[in-house]
Every structure is written in C-alpha cells, then in structure tokens.
Amino acid sequence: xxxxxxxxxxxxxxxxxxxxxxxxxxxxxxxxxxxxxxxxxxxxxxxxxxxxxxxxxxxxxxxxxxxxxxxxxxxxxxxxxxxxxxxxxxxxxxxxxxxxxxxxxxxxxxxxxxxxxxxxxxxxxxxxxxxxxxxxxxxxxxxxxxxxxxxxxxxxxxxxxxxxxxxxxxxxxxxxxxxxxxxxxxxxxxxxxxxxxxxxxxxxxxxxxxxxxxxxxxxxxxxxxxxxxxxxxxxxxxxxxxxxxxxx
Amino acid sequence: xxxxxxxxxxxxxxxxxxxxxxxxxxxxxxxxxxxxxxxxxxxxxxxxxxxxxxxxxxxxxxxxxxxxxxxxxxxxxxxxxxxxxxxxxxxxxxxxxxxxxxxxxxxxxxxxxxxxxxxxxxxxxxxxxxxxxxxxxxxxxxxxxxxxxxxxxxxxxxxxxxxxxxxxxxxxxxxxxxxxxxxxxxxxxxxxxxxxxxxxxxxxxxxxxxxxxxxxxxxxxxxxxxxxxxxxxxxxxxxxxxxxxxxx
Numbered sequence: 001x002x003x004x005x006x007x008x009x010x011x012x013x014x015x016x017x018x019x020x021x022x023x024x025x026x027x028x029x030x031x032x033x034x035x036x037x038x039x040x041x042x043x044x045x046x047x048x049x050x051x052x053x054x055x056x057x058x059x060x061x062x063x064x065x066x067x068x069x070x071x072x073x074x075x076x077x078x079x080x081x082x083x084x085x086x087x088x089x090x091x092x093x094x095x096x097x098x099x100x101x102x103x104x105x106x107x108x109x110x111x112x113x114x115x116x117x118x119x120x121x122x123x124x125x126x127x128x129x130x131x132x133x134x135x136x137x138x139x140x141x142x143x144x145x146x147x148x149x150x151x152x153x154x155x156x157x158x159x160x161x162x163x164x165x166x167x168x169x170x171x172x173x174x175x176x177x178x179x180x181x182x183x184x185x186x187x188x189x190x191x192x193x194x195x196x197x198x199x200x201x202x203x204x205x206x207x208x209x210x211x212x213x214x215x216x217x218x219x220x221x222x223x224x225x226x227x228x229x230x231x232x233x234x235x236x237x238x239x240x241x242x243x244x245x246x247x248x
Numbered sequence: 249x250x251x252x253x254x255x256x257x258x259x260x261x262x263x264x265x266x267x268x269x270x271x272x273x274x275x276x277x278x279x280x281x282x283x284x285x286x287x288x289x290x291x292x293x294x295x296x297x298x299x300x301x302x303x304x305x306x307x308x309x310x311x312x313x314x315x316x317x318x319x320x321x322x323x324x325x326x327x328x329x330x331x332x333x334x335x336x337x338x339x340x341x342x343x344x345x346x347x348x349x350x351x352x353x354x355x356x357x358x359x360x361x362x363x364x365x366x367x368x369x370x371x372x373x374x375x376x377x378x379x380x381x382x383x384x385x386x387x388x389x390x391x392x393x394x395x396x397x398x399x400x401x402x403x404x405x406x407x408x409x410x411x412x413x414x415x416x417x418x419x420x421x422x423x424x425x426x427x428x429x430x431x432x433x434x435x436x437x438x439x440x441x442x443x444x445x446x447x448x449x450x451x452x453x454x455x456x457x458x459x460x461x462x463x464x465x466x467x468x469x470x471x472x473x474x475x476x477x478x479x480x481x482x483x484x485x486x487x488x489x490x491x492x493x494x495x496x
Contacts, residue, residue: 012292014452015450015452015469016452016454016467017275017276017279017292018279018288018289018290018291018292019279019280019283019289019420019422019469020276020277020278020279020280020281020282020283020289021280021422021454021467022454023276024275024276027265027272027275027294028265028268028271028272029268030268031265031266031267031268032267032268032269033268034268035267035268040266041266041267041268042266042296043266043293043294043295043296043301044260044265044266044292044293044294045291045292045293045294046275046291046292046293047291048290048291049452053291075432075436075453075455076432076433076436077432077436077439077440077452077453078436078439078440078443078444078451079443079451079452079453108433112433114433114434114437115437116432116433116434116436116437116440117433117436119436120433134457135457135462151455151456151457152457153457154457172267174267174269184323184324184325184364185324185356185360185362185364185365185368186362186364188324188325188326188364188365188367189362189363189364191325191326192325192326192364195326195327196326202263203326203327204262204263204264204297204325204327205323205325205327206264206269206270207323207399208399209382209383209399209400209401209402214383219264219269221263221267
C-alpha cells in the first residue's frame with residue numbers, strides 16, 4: 001500500500017460492445033472493485049478488434065497510469081487478437097507458452113488441442129499468467145498491464161487472482177447525503193462554495209430521474225476522515241437550512 | 249444518407265462512472281441506437297470531471313470521427329463543467345443563452361432562476377440547442393459534437409431530438425448464427441478462413457457463460473446482403489459438418 005494515489009485505466013476490447021450487441025458489464029464492476037482497493041480508475045476506453053487501435057490505446061494508457069486492465073479478445077477465434085496486440089505494444093515476441101498449455105490441458109484433452117485452441121496459450125514473452133478457474137485459458141500480466149477475458153464471470157475470477165500482486169492505495173471513503181426533496185438548482189451555489197473550500201475532496205451531486213420526478217444524492221469522497229466529516233457537516237447544515245427556508 | 253461509412257465516438261463524462269457509484273447505462277444504448285442508424289460507433293471513452301481531461305478527449309475524438317456524442321456534466325452544480333469544456337475545446341466564448349433561458353422558464357419560475365440554474369443555460373457561441381422534454385435544460389450541438397445529459401431518460405430523449413439533423417449511413421445488417429453445442433475451439437479454424445475471405449464483413453464469435461456452461465453465437469455484420477448471405481451459408485455448412493463429425 002502506498003500513500004500517493006494509485007491510478008488505473010481500463011481498456012475494453014471488442015466490436016460487440018461498440019455495435020451494442022453486447023452490453024458491457026465489466027466497466028461498472030472493475031470501477032467498483034478498484035475503488036474498493038484504493039486504486040483510482042481515471043479513464044476507460046472501448047476500442048474495436050482492430051490491431052492498430054488496440055496497440056495505440058494500450059501504449060497511451062499504460063504510459064499514463066500505474067495499472068492498465070484490459071478485457072476481451074483472448075479466446076480461440078480469429079477476432080481474438082488481444083495477446084498479439086499486447087506483444088506488439090511491448091515489442092516482445094509471442095508464442096505458445098508451455099505453462100498456458102498445461103492450464104488448457106486441465107479442461108481440454110491433448111488430442112483436442114488444435115491450433116485454434118493453442119491460440120489461447122499464446123502469451124507475450126515475459127508475462128506472468130493469471131489463472132482462470134472457469135474455462136482454464138489464462139489471462140496474463142506484463143509490465144503494468146493486466147489482460148483478462150471479456151466474459152464477466154471469467155473476468156471477475158481473474159481480477160480476484162491478480163489483485164494480491166498489485167500495488168494498491170488507501171481506499172477512498174464515500175459519504176452519501178440524500179438531498180431528496182431539494183432541487184439541485186437550490187443547493188448548487190452553497191454546495192459549490194463548500195466544494196471550492198475542500199479541494200482535497202471530490203464532491204458531486206447526482207440526480208436520478210423516474211417518472212415521479214428527480215431525486216438527488218450528494219456524494220463526498222476522500223481519504224482524510226476529518227476533512228470528510230467537516231464537509232459532510234457543512235453540507236447537511238446547508239440542506240437543513242434550505243429545507244427550512246423553502247416555502248412549502 | 250451517404251455510402252461511405254459514417255463514424256462516431258462517445259465520450260462519457262463523470263467521476264461517478266469511474267468510481268463505480270453509477271453504473272453507466274448510456275454506452276450500450278447509444279451503441280445500439282447509432283448502429284440502427286448506420287452510424288459506426290468506433291470508440292468510447294470515460295473521463296472524470298476534470299477540465300483538461302475533457303477538453304483533450306473532445307479535441308482528440310471530434311477530429312477523428314464524423315460525430316462525437318457526449319453524456320454528462322450539464323447540470324447546475326459545480327461539478328457540471330461540460331459546456332465550459334466544450335467552449336474551450338472549440339475556442340469560442342460561452343455565456344447564458346436567451347434561447348436556453350426560455351426553455352428553462354417552461355419549468356422554473358423566473359424568480360427561481362438563480363445563478364446556479366442559469367449555469368444550465370450557458371451555451372457555447374454558435375451552438376444549436378437540443379430540446380429536453382423532461383427537465384427542459386437543453387443539450388446542444390456545435391460543429392460535429394452533440395452534448396447531452398447523463399441521466400439516461402433525458403439522454404435518450406435528446407438523442408431522438410438531435411438525430412433528424414445528423415448525417416447517417418447505410419445501416420449494417422447483422423446475422424446471428426447459434427453455435428450452441430459446439431465449442432469455439434472446434435470451429436475457430438474454419439471460421440477464421442471464412443472471415444479471411446470476407447474482409448468486407450465483420451465476423452465475430454461471442455461466448456457467454458452460465459454455470460451450465462458456454463453457449464456461443466457467431467455474428468456476421470455487413471452492408472452487402474449478397475456477401476452476408478454467402479458468408480452465412482458457408483458458416484452454417486461449417487457448423488453442420490462439425491456437428492456431424494463430432495463424436496457424441
């Protein structure tokens with residue numbers, strides 16, 4: 001664990017997300033998971049199954065953040081090109097890795113291990129494997145990049161397996177303050193002043209809409225409990241004052 | 249409508265998506281919506297409520313794609329900075345727009361139109377407004393950038409309102425072929441050959457996992473019906489052959 005913020009990006013790879021055919025379930029999961037570990041997810045990108053796009057995104061994101069996680073594109077079919085793209089991004093060779101073959105053999109008979117299936121054992125040189133308890137084809141970790149499957153259940157298991165080896169930060173604490181019954185436009189000025197005087201905290205106002213109308217939540221996020229409590233007290237006082245003043 | 253592909257990117261703006269507090273519902277919706285219009289969504293990015301990040305992403309994406317759609321950050325609170333960032337990205341002034349004020353007055357009494365609420369009427373110079381039938385605060389369109397709310401119901405209504413004015417393409421047709429009962433590793437080689445000989449089509453294999461096991465779908469996407477049918481016929485023949493050959 002480190003005191004300086006630990007940052008991450010997520011790269012979601014796959015035509016099926018961009019066409020809307022598959023609705024991504026990994027972004028929200030990874031976001032919540034990393035937040036719980038004190039790792040700040042700072043950016044997400046979704047790119048198609050196109051080599052130059054994947055390589056460019058991997059190189060841009062791994063240079064900029066402490067960790068880069070990728071999902072998708074590590075199966076046996078022709079459109080699964082993630083491992084080759086990662087090797088290209090790092091400028092290292094890629095070949096069938098005997099350790100990965102051993103993992104595949106836990107599920108697939110040796111005589112069924114055809115060329116397509118062996119694609120799932122192609123691992124860039126220098127990578128560590130990430131176990132896949134479901135379908136055995138491993139993910140891998142190279143440099144600061146963690147490469148995972150796109151299928152949510154497998155991605156989640158890989159995340160559990162890779163996390164012990166990662167640099168983590170101090171988890172952020174989030175305080176939720178219900179602003180129900182008060183429109184954002186009424187408390188925005190006061191909230192903005194409080195936010196401006198608490199630059200170390202992230203203070204957001206989040207409306208949600210249902211046919212019955214809007215309900216708003218204010219969320220204060222930060223790592224210093226004393227500052228968090230101070231901001232919370234000020235915000236609650238602001239909302240109480242507005243509720244009292246407001247003509248019923 | 250144009251014969252050349254029409255491309256788009258989506259920029260999702262908001263700390264709450266990156267912290268996992270809010271699970272994005274707009275990416276999948278916009279992806280499916282644009283696909284239906286013949287607009288190819290080529291990239292998605294999620295960035296935090298940080299001016300330099302938003303401005304950089306807007307400028308990178310609007311230069312590269314025919315359309316850029318953004319969601320989030322156009323409310324009345326201090327963390328709603330999208331409109332100002334768009335103005336900065338385009339290098340144009342931004343101020344309270346009388347047309348937007350008129351829209352707000354359909355829902356908010358003039359005496360309640362405080363400074364925070366007027367933030368929702370701040371529109372970059374030269375933009376066209378996008379009506380918001382739910383809470384009235386408009387989105388806007390400037391150059392090739394369409395700026396929408398983050399609340400899904402409002403975003404969806406804005407998308408409906410802005411679409412008539414957009415350049416659209418020839419919709420892609422998608423053919424879904426169930427590969428149930430066949431593992432990807434068995435048909436991957438044959439499918440890869442078919443895909444290689446149909447470079448004008450996008451052919452993908454998509455596994456989904458439930459505790460009962462994997463089910464796979466092959467999806468062929470393209471704009472030329474004759475090519476699509478040819479590929480479909482070849483893929484169905486491949487799967488039939490494998491099902492027959494496979495020891496039961």
